Amino acid sequence: MTAELEVERTVSPQSLVALDGNFYSVPPGLPGVTVKVLYRLCEDDLRIVTAGRAVVTCHRRAPRGAGQTxxxxxxxxxxxxxxxSSFSDRAPCKTKVRKPPSAAALAEAERLREGPAAGSSAERVEIDLTHYAAVADRLRSVPSPKQEESSE
Known part of the structure:
Protein backbone atom coordinates (compact mmCIF):
# COMPACT_ATOMS: atom_id res chain seq x y z
CA MET A 1 0.00 0.00 0.00
CA THR A 2 1.39 3.40 -1.01
CA ALA A 3 1.66 6.09 1.64
CA GLU A 4 -0.49 9.16 1.26
CA LEU A 5 1.43 12.30 0.32
CA GLU A 6 0.49 15.58 1.97
CA VAL A 7 1.44 18.99 0.57
CA GLU A 8 0.52 22.39 2.02
CA ARG A 9 -0.68 25.04 -0.40
CA THR A 10 -2.25 28.50 -0.20
CA VAL A 11 -5.52 29.18 -2.01
CA SER A 12 -5.14 31.90 -4.67
CA PRO A 13 -7.53 34.87 -5.02
CA GLN A 14 -9.06 32.98 -7.99
CA SER A 15 -9.95 30.06 -5.65
CA LEU A 16 -7.28 27.79 -7.11
CA VAL A 17 -4.67 25.55 -5.50
CA ALA A 18 -1.42 24.82 -7.38
CA LEU A 19 0.09 21.33 -7.46
CA ASP A 20 2.67 19.83 -9.84
CA GLY A 21 2.20 22.45 -12.55
CA ASN A 22 -1.61 22.33 -12.50
CA PHE A 23 -4.38 24.22 -10.68
CA TYR A 24 -7.37 22.76 -8.85
CA SER A 25 -10.50 24.71 -7.87
CA VAL A 26 -11.89 25.11 -4.39
CA PRO A 27 -15.11 26.87 -3.34
CA PRO A 28 -14.82 30.69 -3.27
CA GLY A 29 -14.20 32.45 0.01
CA LEU A 30 -10.89 30.78 0.84
CA PRO A 31 -8.24 33.10 -0.68
CA GLY A 32 -5.07 33.09 1.40
CA VAL A 33 -6.16 30.04 3.43
CA THR A 34 -3.58 27.28 3.84
CA VAL A 35 -4.96 23.90 2.78
CA LYS A 36 -3.45 20.45 2.41
CA VAL A 37 -3.49 18.45 -0.78
CA LEU A 38 -3.61 14.71 -0.12
CA TYR A 39 -2.91 12.10 -2.79
CA ARG A 40 -1.27 8.76 -3.49
CA LEU A 41 1.17 8.38 -6.38
CA CYS A 42 -0.62 5.31 -7.75
CA GLU A 43 -4.11 6.89 -7.64
CA ASP A 44 -5.79 9.31 -10.04
CA ASP A 45 -7.64 11.40 -7.44
CA LEU A 46 -6.61 13.99 -4.90
CA ARG A 47 -8.34 15.59 -1.92
CA ILE A 48 -7.98 19.16 -0.69
CA VAL A 49 -8.61 19.52 3.03
CA THR A 50 -8.51 22.32 5.61
CA ALA A 51 -6.20 22.32 8.62
CA GLY A 52 -8.91 20.53 10.61
CA ARG A 53 -9.02 17.79 7.94
CA ALA A 54 -12.44 18.84 6.67
CA VAL A 55 -12.57 17.87 2.99
CA VAL A 56 -12.96 20.95 0.82
CA THR A 57 -13.05 19.13 -2.53
CA CYS A 58 -11.88 16.12 -4.52
CA HIS A 59 -10.54 16.21 -8.08
CA ARG A 60 -9.12 13.87 -10.68
CA ARG A 61 -5.38 14.59 -10.98
CA ALA A 62 -4.11 16.13 -14.20
CA PRO A 63 -0.81 14.86 -15.64
CA ARG A 64 2.17 16.39 -13.86
CA GLY A 65 3.29 19.66 -15.49
CA ALA A 66 0.35 19.77 -17.95
CA GLY A 67 -0.58 23.34 -17.05
CA GLN A 68 -4.23 22.38 -16.70
CA THR A 69 -6.83 24.07 -14.55
CA SER A 85 -22.85 40.00 -6.30
CA SER A 86 -19.94 42.38 -5.71
CA PHE A 87 -20.99 44.62 -8.61
CA SER A 88 -23.04 47.71 -7.85
CA ASP A 89 -25.21 50.09 -9.81
CA ARG A 90 -24.53 52.90 -7.35
CA ALA A 91 -23.15 56.22 -8.55
CA PRO A 92 -19.37 56.42 -8.95
CA CYS A 93 -17.25 57.68 -6.09
CA LYS A 94 -17.90 61.38 -5.54
CA THR A 95 -14.43 62.05 -4.11
CA LYS A 96 -12.69 61.08 -7.34
CA VAL A 97 -12.15 64.24 -9.33
CA ARG A 98 -11.60 64.14 -13.07
CA LYS A 99 -9.21 66.93 -13.97
CA PRO A 100 -8.09 67.77 -17.50
CA PRO A 101 -4.34 67.48 -18.13
CA SER A 102 -2.28 70.54 -17.19
CA ALA A 103 -0.59 72.77 -19.78
CA ALA A 104 2.77 71.22 -18.84
CA ALA A 105 1.40 67.69 -19.40
CA LEU A 106 -0.06 68.66 -22.78
CA ALA A 107 3.25 70.25 -23.83
CA GLU A 108 5.18 67.11 -22.83
CA ALA A 109 2.72 64.91 -24.77
CA GLU A 110 3.18 67.08 -27.85
CA ARG A 111 6.98 66.91 -27.51
CA LEU A 112 6.79 63.09 -27.33
CA ARG A 113 4.54 62.91 -30.40
CA GLU A 114 6.98 64.97 -32.47
CA GLY A 115 9.59 62.24 -32.26
CA PRO A 116 13.26 62.35 -31.32
CA ALA A 117 14.94 65.71 -31.08
CA ALA A 118 17.43 66.64 -33.80
CA GLY A 119 20.86 65.24 -33.05
CA SER A 120 19.56 62.75 -30.49
CA SER A 121 21.39 59.48 -29.96
CA ALA A 122 18.60 57.61 -31.76
CA GLU A 123 19.39 59.46 -34.99
CA ARG A 124 23.12 58.80 -34.69
CA VAL A 125 22.80 55.00 -34.38
CA GLU A 126 23.95 53.20 -37.48
CA ILE A 127 23.29 49.51 -37.92
CA ASP A 128 25.49 47.64 -40.36
CA LEU A 129 23.76 44.50 -41.61
CA THR A 130 26.44 43.40 -44.09
CA HIS A 131 27.74 40.71 -41.71
CA TYR A 132 24.23 39.25 -41.32
CA ALA A 133 23.67 39.38 -45.09
CA ALA A 134 26.94 37.48 -45.67
CA VAL A 135 25.92 34.77 -43.20
CA ALA A 136 22.50 34.50 -44.84
CA ASP A 137 24.12 34.12 -48.27
CA ARG A 138 26.36 31.30 -46.98
CA LEU A 139 23.36 29.55 -45.42
CA ARG A 140 21.48 29.71 -48.72
CA SER A 141 24.37 28.02 -50.52
CA VAL A 142 24.79 25.17 -47.97
CA PRO A 143 22.99 22.07 -49.30
CA SER A 144 20.16 20.78 -47.14
CA PRO A 145 20.32 17.19 -45.81
CA LYS A 146 17.78 16.10 -48.48
CA GLN A 147 19.95 17.56 -51.28
CA GLU A 148 23.01 15.74 -49.93
CA GLU A 149 21.13 12.40 -49.84
CA SER A 150 19.84 12.79 -53.41
CA SER A 151 23.31 13.61 -54.77
CA GLU A 152 24.81 10.40 -53.35
Whole structure:
Protein backbone atom coordinates (compact mmCIF):
# COMPACT_ATOMS: atom_id res chain seq x y z
CA MET A 1 0.00 0.00 0.00
CA THR A 2 1.39 3.40 -1.01
CA ALA A 3 1.66 6.09 1.64
CA GLU A 4 -0.49 9.16 1.26
CA LEU A 5 1.43 12.30 0.32
CA GLU A 6 0.49 15.58 1.97
CA VAL A 7 1.44 18.99 0.57
CA GLU A 8 0.52 22.39 2.02
CA ARG A 9 -0.68 25.04 -0.40
CA THR A 10 -2.25 28.50 -0.20
CA VAL A 11 -5.52 29.18 -2.01
CA SER A 12 -5.14 31.90 -4.67
CA PRO A 13 -7.53 34.87 -5.02
CA GLN A 14 -9.06 32.98 -7.99
CA SER A 15 -9.95 30.06 -5.65
CA LEU A 16 -7.28 27.79 -7.11
CA VAL A 17 -4.67 25.55 -5.50
CA ALA A 18 -1.42 24.82 -7.38
CA LEU A 19 0.09 21.33 -7.46
CA ASP A 20 2.67 19.83 -9.84
CA GLY A 21 2.20 22.45 -12.55
CA ASN A 22 -1.61 22.33 -12.50
CA PHE A 23 -4.38 24.22 -10.68
CA TYR A 24 -7.37 22.76 -8.85
CA SER A 25 -10.50 24.71 -7.87
CA VAL A 26 -11.89 25.11 -4.39
CA PRO A 27 -15.11 26.87 -3.34
CA PRO A 28 -14.82 30.69 -3.27
CA GLY A 29 -14.20 32.45 0.01
CA LEU A 30 -10.89 30.78 0.84
CA PRO A 31 -8.24 33.10 -0.68
CA GLY A 32 -5.07 33.09 1.40
CA VAL A 33 -6.16 30.04 3.43
CA THR A 34 -3.58 27.28 3.84
CA VAL A 35 -4.96 23.90 2.78
CA LYS A 36 -3.45 20.45 2.41
CA VAL A 37 -3.49 18.45 -0.78
CA LEU A 38 -3.61 14.71 -0.12
CA TYR A 39 -2.91 12.10 -2.79
CA ARG A 40 -1.27 8.76 -3.49
CA LEU A 41 1.17 8.38 -6.38
CA CYS A 42 -0.62 5.31 -7.75
CA GLU A 43 -4.11 6.89 -7.64
CA ASP A 44 -5.79 9.31 -10.04
CA ASP A 45 -7.64 11.40 -7.44
CA LEU A 46 -6.61 13.99 -4.90
CA ARG A 47 -8.34 15.59 -1.92
CA ILE A 48 -7.98 19.16 -0.69
CA VAL A 49 -8.61 19.52 3.03
CA THR A 50 -8.51 22.32 5.61
CA ALA A 51 -6.20 22.32 8.62
CA GLY A 52 -8.91 20.53 10.61
CA ARG A 53 -9.02 17.79 7.94
CA ALA A 54 -12.44 18.84 6.67
CA VAL A 55 -12.57 17.87 2.99
CA VAL A 56 -12.96 20.95 0.82
CA THR A 57 -13.05 19.13 -2.53
CA CYS A 58 -11.88 16.12 -4.52
CA HIS A 59 -10.54 16.21 -8.08
CA ARG A 60 -9.12 13.87 -10.68
CA ARG A 61 -5.38 14.59 -10.98
CA ALA A 62 -4.11 16.13 -14.20
CA PRO A 63 -0.81 14.86 -15.64
CA ARG A 64 2.17 16.39 -13.86
CA GLY A 65 3.29 19.66 -15.49
CA ALA A 66 0.35 19.77 -17.95
CA GLY A 67 -0.58 23.34 -17.05
CA GLN A 68 -4.23 22.38 -16.70
CA THR A 69 -6.83 24.07 -14.55
CA UNK A 70 -9.22 21.48 -13.14
CA UNK A 71 -12.47 23.10 -12.02
CA UNK A 72 -15.56 21.73 -10.37
CA UNK A 73 -18.75 23.08 -12.00
CA UNK A 74 -20.16 23.96 -8.58
CA UNK A 75 -17.05 26.01 -7.76
CA UNK A 76 -17.32 27.89 -11.06
CA UNK A 77 -20.99 28.75 -10.45
CA UNK A 78 -20.31 29.83 -6.86
CA UNK A 79 -17.35 31.98 -7.96
CA UNK A 80 -19.42 33.65 -10.70
CA UNK A 81 -22.18 34.40 -8.20
CA UNK A 82 -19.67 35.86 -5.72
CA UNK A 83 -18.15 38.10 -8.42
CA UNK A 84 -21.52 39.24 -9.78
CA SER A 85 -22.85 40.00 -6.30
CA SER A 86 -19.94 42.38 -5.71
CA PHE A 87 -20.99 44.62 -8.61
CA SER A 88 -23.04 47.71 -7.85
CA ASP A 89 -25.21 50.09 -9.81
CA ARG A 90 -24.53 52.90 -7.35
CA ALA A 91 -23.15 56.22 -8.55
CA PRO A 92 -19.37 56.42 -8.95
CA CYS A 93 -17.25 57.68 -6.09
CA LYS A 94 -17.90 61.38 -5.54
CA THR A 95 -14.43 62.05 -4.11
CA LYS A 96 -12.69 61.08 -7.34
CA VAL A 97 -12.15 64.24 -9.33
CA ARG A 98 -11.60 64.14 -13.07
CA LYS A 99 -9.21 66.93 -13.97
CA PRO A 100 -8.09 67.77 -17.50
CA PRO A 101 -4.34 67.48 -18.13
CA SER A 102 -2.28 70.54 -17.19
CA ALA A 103 -0.59 72.77 -19.78
CA ALA A 104 2.77 71.22 -18.84
CA ALA A 105 1.40 67.69 -19.40
CA LEU A 106 -0.06 68.66 -22.78
CA ALA A 107 3.25 70.25 -23.83
CA GLU A 108 5.18 67.11 -22.83
CA ALA A 109 2.72 64.91 -24.77
CA GLU A 110 3.18 67.08 -27.85
CA ARG A 111 6.98 66.91 -27.51
CA LEU A 112 6.79 63.09 -27.33
CA ARG A 113 4.54 62.91 -30.40
CA GLU A 114 6.98 64.97 -32.47
CA GLY A 115 9.59 62.24 -32.26
CA PRO A 116 13.26 62.35 -31.32
CA ALA A 117 14.94 65.71 -31.08
CA ALA A 118 17.43 66.64 -33.80
CA GLY A 119 20.86 65.24 -33.05
CA SER A 120 19.56 62.75 -30.49
CA SER A 121 21.39 59.48 -29.96
CA ALA A 122 18.60 57.61 -31.76
CA GLU A 123 19.39 59.46 -34.99
CA ARG A 124 23.12 58.80 -34.69
CA VAL A 125 22.80 55.00 -34.38
CA GLU A 126 23.95 53.20 -37.48
CA ILE A 127 23.29 49.51 -37.92
CA ASP A 128 25.49 47.64 -40.36
CA LEU A 129 23.76 44.50 -41.61
CA THR A 130 26.44 43.40 -44.09
CA HIS A 131 27.74 40.71 -41.71
CA TYR A 132 24.23 39.25 -41.32
CA ALA A 133 23.67 39.38 -45.09
CA ALA A 134 26.94 37.48 -45.67
CA VAL A 135 25.92 34.77 -43.20
CA ALA A 136 22.50 34.50 -44.84
CA ASP A 137 24.12 34.12 -48.27
CA ARG A 138 26.36 31.30 -46.98
CA LEU A 139 23.36 29.55 -45.42
CA ARG A 140 21.48 29.71 -48.72
CA SER A 141 24.37 28.02 -50.52
CA VAL A 142 24.79 25.17 -47.97
CA PRO A 143 22.99 22.07 -49.30
CA SER A 144 20.16 20.78 -47.14
CA PRO A 145 20.32 17.19 -45.81
CA LYS A 146 17.78 16.10 -48.48
CA GLN A 147 19.95 17.56 -51.28
CA GLU A 148 23.01 15.74 -49.93
CA GLU A 149 21.13 12.40 -49.84
CA SER A 150 19.84 12.79 -53.41
CA SER A 151 23.31 13.61 -54.77
CA GLU A 152 24.81 10.40 -53.35
Missing amino acids: VRDDGHVIALERAVL
